[in-house]
Amino acid sequence: MKKSSLIIKNEHGVILPYVLFITAFICMFIMTAIHSYRHDTALTHRHIQQIKIETLFQMGYETVKSEIIEQEPPPVVRYHFPDGDVKISITPAADTMYQLSFSIKTNEYDTIYTFTKTHIAE
Numbered sequence: 809m810k811k812s813s814l815i816i817k818n819e820h821g822v823i824l825p826y827v828l829f830i831t832a833f834i835c836m837f838i839m840t841a842i843h844s845y846r847h848d849t850a851l852t853h854r855h856i857q858q859i860k861i862e863t864l865f866q867m868g869y870e871t872v873k874s875e876i877i878e879q880e881p882p883p884v885v886r887y888h889f890p891d892g893d894v895k896i897s898i899t900p901a902a903d904t905m906y907q908l909s910f911s912i913k914t915n916e917y918d919t920i921y922t923f924t925k926t927h928i929a930e
Contacts, residue, residue, distance in 0.1 A: 857914065857916065857917070860892065860914055860916075861892075861914060863891065864889055864891055865894070865910055865912060865923055867887070868889075868912070869925065869927075871887055872887075872896050872898070872927075873927060876898075876906060876927065881898045883897065883898055883899075884897050885898065891915060892913050892914035894910060894911070894912050895910070895911040896909065896911075897911075901926065905926065905927070905928050906926070906928075907924065907925075907926055908925045908927050909922065909924050910922065910925070
């Protein structure tokens with residue numbers, strides 16, 4: 809005579825733990841995929857923001873560089889570009905050397921990013 813299990817009395821309840829385990833595993837997999845997607849989306853958005861900031865920096869630098877070559881620059885210049893605004897404070901450091909302080913604000917955020925660069929006029 810076979811001895812019956814103390815926990816499982818009949819065969820109909822054997823499938824339920826497997827179904828619950830597989831369902832929990834699938835739910836964990838889906839939740840992990842959703843979390844990973846949200847993280848990648850936020851990371852991509854920040855990367856695009858960084859590229860916009862670098863582009864504004866280069867556009868402002870090239871514009872002020874051409875103005876420094878043509879004439880004596882004012883102490884502060886402001887440029888409005890499609891992706892944001894650039895404010896550049898120009899401080900003469902020597903005869904042909906300028907200290908440029910950039911304040912960059914993008915259209916999407918109110919955060920102001922500050923950079924400093926030394927320019928040697930030719």
